Amino acid sequence: MRIRCVVCRAPARSDRPVFRCRCGGTLEVVSAPPNVRLGSGPLSQVRYLPFYPVQELVSLGEGGTPLLPSVRIGARLGIDLHFKNEAVNPTGSFKDRGSSVEVAKARDFGATTAVCASTGNMGASVAAYTAVAGIRCTVVVPADAAETKIAQIRAYGARVVRVRGSYNDAANLAERRAAHGAFLLGDYLYRREGTKSLGFELAEQVQADAILVPIGNGVLMAAIGKAYREFATLGLVKKTPRLIGVQAAGSSTVSEALLRGHPLHCIDHPHTVASAIEVGCPLDGKLATEAIRESRGFACTVTDREILAAQRLLAREEGLSAEPGGAASLAGLLKVHSQLRPGSTVVCLVTGHGLKGPPPAR
Ligand SMILES: *Cc1c(COP(=O)(O)O)cnc(C)c1O
Numbered sequence: 001m002r003i004r005c006v007v008c009r010a011p012a013r014s015d016r017p018v019f020r021c022r023c024g025g026t027l028e029v030v031s032a033p034p035n036v037r038l039g040s041g042p043l044s045q046v047r048y049l050p051f052y053p054v055q056e057l058v059s060l061g062e063g064g065t066p067l068l069p070s071v072r073i074g075a076r077l078g079i080d081l082h083f084k085n086e087a088v089n090p091t092g093s094f095k096d097r098g099s100s101v102e103v104a105k106a107r108d109f110g111a112t113t114a115v116c117a118s119t120g121n122m123g124a125s126v127a128a129y130t131a132v133a134g135i136r137c138t139v140v141v142p143a144d145a146a147e148t149k150i151a152q153i154r155a156y157g158a159r160v161v162r163v164r165g166s167y168n169d170a171a172n173l174a175e176r177r178a179a180h181g182a183f184l185l186g187d188y189l190y191r192r193e194g195t196k197s198l199g200f201e202l203a204e205q206v207q208a209d210a211i212l213v214p215i216g217n218g219v220l221m222a223a224i225g226k227a228y229r230e231f232a233t234l235g236l237v238k239k240t241p242r243l244i245g246v247q248a249a250g251s252s253t254v255s256e257a258l259l260r261g262h263p264l265h266c267i268d269h270p271h272t273v274a275s276a277i278e279v280g281c282p283l284d285g286k287l288a289t290e291a292i293r294e295s296r297g298f299a300c301t302v303t304d305r306e307i308l309a310a311q312r313l314l315a316r317e318e319g320l321s322a323e324p325g326g327a328a329s330l331a332g333l334l335k336v337h338s339q340l341r342p343g344s345t346v347v348c349l350v351t352g353h354g355l356k357g358p359p360p361a362r
């Protein structure tokens with residue numbers, strides 16, 4: 001396994017924990033995809049073990065989530081629509097896929113303490129996985145983190161530190177604390193590797209024309225792009241779907257950059273009801289943008305009102321409970337479906353459970 005900088009391409013060491021290049025750029029794992037034959041067993045996180053930079057996972061039974069054909073919305077839009085229900089992961093979001101690999105890596109490095117920045121779901125996930133791995137964990141959350149999510153983090157025994165500021169302020173604090181010895185968990189190189197399993201599963205479940213992916217830090221988008229690339233190298237997918245990024249209007253750096261064709265401009269005070277994607281300066285913005293371009297996809301922006309409407313629709317028409325960030329993909333689809341060929345096979349990722357952020361009462 002080699003590690004290199006996403007920005008300047010310089011190599012980084014893989015024999016000790018390193019999270020950033022000297023130039024400040026994010027790092028990525030570069031490895032030739034293993035030449036393995038996938039068995040006939042059930043879909044799961046562990047099915048793709050040779051594709052991760054660890055020998056063994058810290059597992060709570062993550063992954064292997066159902067791909068559900070749409071009951072009503074797809075027919076109305078004239079497309080073959082499916083929902084990938086990530087809400088059924090152990091802590092209620094897809095973050096568990098990344099945690100199973102990232103926390104295993106922390107354990108391999110002999111970590112006894114860890115620190116992680118989070119808008120909520122990441123923190124709940126690493127809290128559960130570090131609890132199992134016997135690693136003490138501190139989660140740094142932004143000022144406006146949801147109380148339900150903070151309660152979930154504490155329930156798994158992690159310590160919560162609230163910063164006066166945004167997710168990126170929390171991430172800066174976590175990185176500073178990691179410099180004093182705690183293992184840095186969160187949206188960094190090893191998490192991306194574990195998150196690839198969502199792409200691998202989709203590649204095995206359906207031949208999609210397009211996948212709608214919400215973007216916060218952009219790790220999910222980057223990981224799905226990487227997963228399809230690795231499967232394509234092995235001849236395991238015939239066609240790579242177009243990746244369509246969805247961002248909230250108050251937090252739309254990647255979409256804006258793609259729409260206007262300019263570089264990423266960070267936002268100081270992002271704001272959206274979809275707290276899971278409220279990120280002003282996405283750590284994986286560059287890789288997410290590249291994944292979209294490479295797939296000949298595009299990005300779109302949805303308003304809070306559109307996100308909340310999609311959250312209601314998902315529950316009432318499809319029986320799926322999603323938090324606002326988990327419904328953003330459907331909000332995006334409702335906006336861009338006319339740009340897709342009628343009859344195309346489309347997947348919306350339902351990334352997080354509704355119990356984490358129920359719809360506002362009316
Ligand atoms: C983390 C998260 C996202 C965004 O994923 P990124 O990798 O940060 O882009 C979307 N939805 C939910 C529910 C999440 O928890």
Ligand SMILES: [Zn+2]
Pocket residue numbers: 005006007008009010021022023024025
């Ligand atoms: Zn660099």
